[in-house]
Amino acid sequence: MTRRLLLAALLVVVCTACGGAPSTPTGAPSKAVTLGFSAWPGWFPWQVAQEKGLFAKNGVEVELKYFDSYTDSLTALATGNIDANSQTLNDTLASISGGAKQTVVLVNDNSTGNDQIIARSGISSVAGLKGKTVAAEQGTVDHYLLLLALRKAGLTQADITFKPLPTDAAAAAFKAGQVDAVGAFAPFTTTALELPGSAAVATSKDFPGAIPDHLVVSRTLASSRPEVVQGLVKTWFDTLAWIGANKAEARTIMAKRAGVSEQAYAEYDAGTTIFSLADNREAFSSGSLERQAKEIAAFLTESGLADAAPPLDGLLDPRFVQGVSS
Incomplete structure (x- = not known):
């Protein structure tokens, strides 16, 4: 989905x-x-x-x-x-x-939190995504959220390795440890957060409206x-x-x-x-x-x-x- x-x-x-x-x-x-x-x-x-x-x-x-x-x-x-x-x-x-x-x-x-950028253990901020691989569905609102979060942190998409995947596949790839972070929305955030130590480093709550x-x-x-x-x-x-x-x-x-x-x-x-x-x-x-x-x-x-x-x-x-x- x-x-x-x-x-x-x-x-x-x-x-x-x-x-x-x-x-x-x-x-x-x-x-x-x-x-x-x-x-x-x-x-x-x-x-x-x-x-x-x-x-x-x-x-x-x-x-x-x-x-x-x-x-x-x-x-x-x-x-x-x-x-x-x-x-x-x-x-x-x-x-x-x-x-x-x-x-x-x-x-x-x-959306006031159900769209999230979720990162693996050891990455505690958006700035920590620099040089890392991030999956999201290309051209989508969670891709948009990722770009907003990167810009706020003084980064661009060129500072990460972007891996375009459908949202369900992106969440599954993150859970399997194949990427460092993922942009996803509920209910797929539930899947992503099943990776031990993972946590959201940015959400739609950070960008009201x-x-x-x-x-x-x-x-x-x-x-x-x-x-x-x-x-x-x-x-x-x-x-x-x-x-x-x-x-x-x-x-x-x-x-x-x-x-x-x-x-x-x-x-x-x-x-x-x-x-x-x-x-x-x-x-x-x-x-x-x-x-x-x-x-x-x-x-x-x-x-x-x-x-x-x-x-x-x-x-x-x-x-x-x-x-x-x-």
Whole structure:
């Protein structure tokens, strides 16, 4: 399972789709919409929504599609094979760079510790990574976190040996002692930390707001079927309320979907800050999301993860969180 985007591969797919490759047009005359999600604690509430019938209560027929590969979910949205997806702001910007037409309609969460740079025993800081081998999924948010951490320590990627691997393989390679450090996200941080003496030397908590996660929809869906998007957004907040009132049952559902024990799942809570309706409205209205998008876009370009800064027009659509009754 991977949570983050291999940019080069996605650009090829998006450009192919733009050139006329067969795909199912988003917003085609079908009552049901397909919502994608993958392995990340801030997205498992969608499983609760499905099992508790909360989509139907809000008048939307949803095919909830779980992707073992996060990258596959990004490709599916970019090519019109699903209508909506759970993905990061970084990866949304990368998709837009490739020509995709997408818009952010909801902030699920901010990563506040569940993305980590984990090093073996004997390496106690990011500075200690100089000359060492570090694995992460290339062009992904954990690659982005690694670059942020290196820059803060006065280093660049040229100061390390970077080993590009899918996140699950990277965590496994680190656990096996094949690399000195790894960039990974929960639940794969659990795997990496099974190496005796290993510890996180940098996390997303060190870079507040750098890794926001969202519900992202095609712009065609947002313009042609806004009532459906409104229903998805309303369902999210109803789901959070249900989880708050039924914590034990909700944790059982989400841990099962994650493939981890309930105890392990509980440990992810502090590393993912779920955004309330008030948090969402503030994020959209204050300009903080726009500022973060500009910072990420600039960093992607400066670090060579994108050839050009993506256009931000139409990226953020606040009307759906504004349309939810308090």
